[in-house]
Amino acid sequence: xxxxxxxxxxxxxxxxxxxxxxxxxxxxxxxxxxxxxxxxxxxxxxxxxxxxxxxxxxxxxxxxxxxxxxxxxxxxxxxxxxxxxxxxxxxxxxxxxxxxxxxxxxxxxxxxxxxxxxxxxxxxxxxxxxxxxxxxxxxxxxxxxxxxxxxxxxxxxxxxxxxxxxxxxxxxxxxxxxxxxxxxxxxxxxxxxxxxxxxxxxxxxxxxxxxxxxxxxxxxxxxxxxxxxxxxxxxxxxxxxxxxxxxxxxxxxxxxxxxxxxxxxxxxxxxxxxxxxxxxxxxxxxxxxxxxxxxxxxxxxxxxxxxxxxxxxxxxxxxxxxxxxxxxxxxxxxxxxxxxxxxxxxxxxxxxxxxxxxxxxxx
Amino acid sequence: xxxxxxxxxxxxxxxxxxxxxxxxxxxxxxxxxxxxxxxxxxxxxxxxxxxxxxxxxxxxxxxxxxxxxxxxxxxxxxxxxxxxxxxxxxxxxxxxxxxxxxxxxxxxxxxxxxxxxxxxxxxxxxxxxxxxxxxxxxxxxxxxxxxxxxxxxxxxxxxxxxxxxxxxxxxxxxxxxxxxxxxxxxxxxxxxxxxxxxxxxxxxxxxxxxxxxxxxxxxxxxxxxxxxxxxxxxxxxxxxxxxxxxxxxxxxxxxxxx
Numbered sequence: 001x002x003x004x005x006x007x008x009x010x011x012x013x014x015x016x017x018x019x020x021x022x023x024x025x026x027x028x029x030x031x032x033x034x035x036x037x038x039x040x041x042x043x044x045x046x047x048x049x050x051x052x053x054x055x056x057x058x059x060x061x062x063x064x065x066x067x068x069x070x071x072x073x074x075x076x077x078x079x080x081x082x083x084x085x086x087x088x089x090x091x092x093x094x095x096x097x098x099x100x101x102x103x104x105x106x107x108x109x110x111x112x113x114x115x116x117x118x119x120x121x122x123x124x125x126x127x128x129x130x131x132x133x134x135x136x137x138x139x140x141x142x143x144x145x146x147x148x149x150x151x152x153x154x155x156x157x158x159x160x161x162x163x164x165x166x167x168x169x170x171x172x173x174x175x176x177x178x179x180x181x182x183x184x185x186x187x188x189x190x191x192x193x194x195x196x197x198x199x200x201x202x203x204x205x206x207x208x209x210x211x212x213x214x215x216x217x218x219x220x221x222x223x224x225x226x227x228x229x230x231x232x233x234x235x236x237x238x239x240x241x242x243x244x245x246x247x248x249x250x251x252x253x254x255x256x257x258x259x260x261x262x263x264x265x266x267x268x269x270x271x272x273x274x275x276x277x278x279x280x281x282x283x284x285x286x287x288x289x290x291x292x293x294x295x296x297x298x299x300x301x302x303x304x305x306x307x308x309x310x311x312x313x314x315x316x317x318x319x320x321x322x323x324x325x326x327x328x329x330x331x332x333x334x335x336x337x338x339x340x341x342x343x344x345x346x347x348x349x350x351x352x353x354x355x356x357x358x359x360x361x362x363x
Numbered sequence: 364x365x366x367x368x369x370x371x372x373x374x375x376x377x378x379x380x381x382x383x384x385x386x387x388x389x390x391x392x393x394x395x396x397x398x399x400x401x402x403x404x405x406x407x408x409x410x411x412x413x414x415x416x417x418x419x420x421x422x423x424x425x426x427x428x429x430x431x432x433x434x435x436x437x438x439x440x441x442x443x444x445x446x447x448x449x450x451x452x453x454x455x456x457x458x459x460x461x462x463x464x465x466x467x468x469x470x471x472x473x474x475x476x477x478x479x480x481x482x483x484x485x486x487x488x489x490x491x492x493x494x495x496x497x498x499x500x501x502x503x504x505x506x507x508x509x510x511x512x513x514x515x516x517x518x519x520x521x522x523x524x525x526x527x528x529x530x531x532x533x534x535x536x537x538x539x540x541x542x543x544x545x546x547x548x549x550x551x552x553x554x555x556x557x558x559x560x561x562x563x564x565x566x567x568x569x570x571x572x573x574x575x576x577x578x579x580x581x582x583x584x585x586x587x588x589x590x591x592x593x594x595x596x597x598x599x600x601x602x603x604x605x606x607x608x609x610x611x612x613x614x615x616x617x618x619x620x621x
Binding site: 073205215 | 504
């Protein structure tokens with residue numbers, strides 16, 4: 001397909017490949033990764049294209065090594081990323097905690113598969129807690145964005161690098177095996193459209209007359225360590241204020257609001273259409289930023305809607321955040337599938353019918 | 364305020380290089396770390412590469428190496444120094460990059476990173492301080508602890524049957540094609556320090572060749588961990604550590620570069 005520089009380009013691509021191509025266009029300078037299904041296409045795509053277009057691709061000996069290479073490259077000022085799936089992301093938690101503390105910007109992509117343990121290679125949303133609540137040791141958060149289409153797999157790469165640089169923090173794209181593997185039309189942003197920023201903290205070699213630069217997460221004095229924590233928490237409050245993203249679909253007159261992210265939200269859209277055809281007033285709230293969680297929107301939704309139904313591909317993780325946000329004002333129901341199973345729109349429709357029936361019986 | 368040194372009319376022939384900070388070191392009396400720090404930074408100073416050098420500190424006694432070395436530095440997670448250094452060197456290939464690691468860091472928790480970094484032939488210098496003990500955490504058994512050697516976690520002496528053998532990781536990585544220059548040195552006497560400095564100089568110069576990893580093991584003492592005076596520890600090191608970890612070059616570039 002012809003590509004005119006400076007304009008976006010339409011292609012049919014797998015989610016993983018669209019994400020990788022977007023990363024190159026977003027000015028990715030280094031990628032460190034390790035093969036794991038269902039995200040290996042990211043590494044494979046970059047291994048083909050990065051050498052031709054300038055940039056480092058390195059297949060590390062483990063995800064543990066990969067994330068620490070990301071640490072080094074980020075500390076040296078590069079735009080850098082890695083990607084993996086559940087078992088590999090677990091190994092990366094060490095490095096993510098260190099990067100959050102050392103305030104290093106990077107992108108980490110989790111193309112989720114079913115767990116726990118070695119689990120399965122089928123899509124899942126079982127890593128929500130790990131992604132949004134810290135995951136590694138210590139008090140920290142990453143910004144977490146959840147795409148629900150191949151288009152968003154690409155778009156969120158740009159957004160993630162922008163946010164990582166702005167807030168000096170690791171950013172995660174929390175995708176899943178279906179979004180990574182499925183092919184869709186995607187409009188790719190033009191290459192070089194994401195500017196680079198000055199990184200006066202990066203270790204690039206001590207300039208004469210300037211102080212040396214140190215990147216560390218070690219602060220032995222508790223007073224100093226608390227200062228670091230306070231600085232991080234201030235940053236997180238700012239992120240919570242400024243970077244909430246969600247999509248609301250037909251929530252204005254909705255009596256029951258479905259809440260779902262990523263692939264589950266895609267399926268809920270179809271369930272919503274089916275339910276509306278049957279006369280149920282159903283809406284959909286799709287959190288896009290899982291951290292910061294769009295808590296505030298639930299306060300206003302809870303005044304009109306009668307109940308919420310949270311649909312996830314896990315045993316019930318985001319539902320805890322929804323309950324906290326709804327503050328007991330309305331009932332919050334949950335429908336989940338686990339271990340790589342994907343709920344069908346009909347299954348969700350039937351759940352909608354069940355909870356409405358039960359609520360009517362109860363009231 | 365910096366006062367001029369009192370020279371009493373004599374010429375200054377030995378001074379602290381600008382590549383070392385004025386921060387007092389936290390190392391125990393008699394420990395080899397301070398000497399190795401100084402040797403490394405003297406070479407950086409003499410080669411005038413302070414503005415091109417980036418170091419990676421480990422977890423262990425030398426965790427605060429960045430407080431003393433006046434160059435840009437990153438503090439790595441335990442065992443991950445060579446992975447961090449790989450990340451730095453790959454995006455800044457014209458810089459001089461080194462790691463500084465102890466035996467627990469490099470040869471236990473970081474074995475995978477060590478082996479694969481050398482196997483990729485990353486153009487960095489790895490400085491490996493081997494004192495056969497975990498110094499920082501209070502004298503526990505290290506992978507390089509000698510058989511029969513008592514530590515807080517091998518209180519009856521290291522037994523091969525339960526704790527395995529002392530790991531000669533330097534010999535192990537010497538076999539890898541990515542290793543360009545591998546040498547084992549010490550800092551227990553002035554001549555040894557001079558030999559180490561020569562090795563460090565070579566290792567930094569070899570980085571320009573982009574032909575592979577340079578690896579310098581420094582067999583050192585740990586008076587506190589070994590529960591000895593500095594003098595006793597040096598004697599014990601010569602009698603016990605050197606036979607297991609003999610000093611000298613294990614691999615020099617002429618063998619690998621034809």
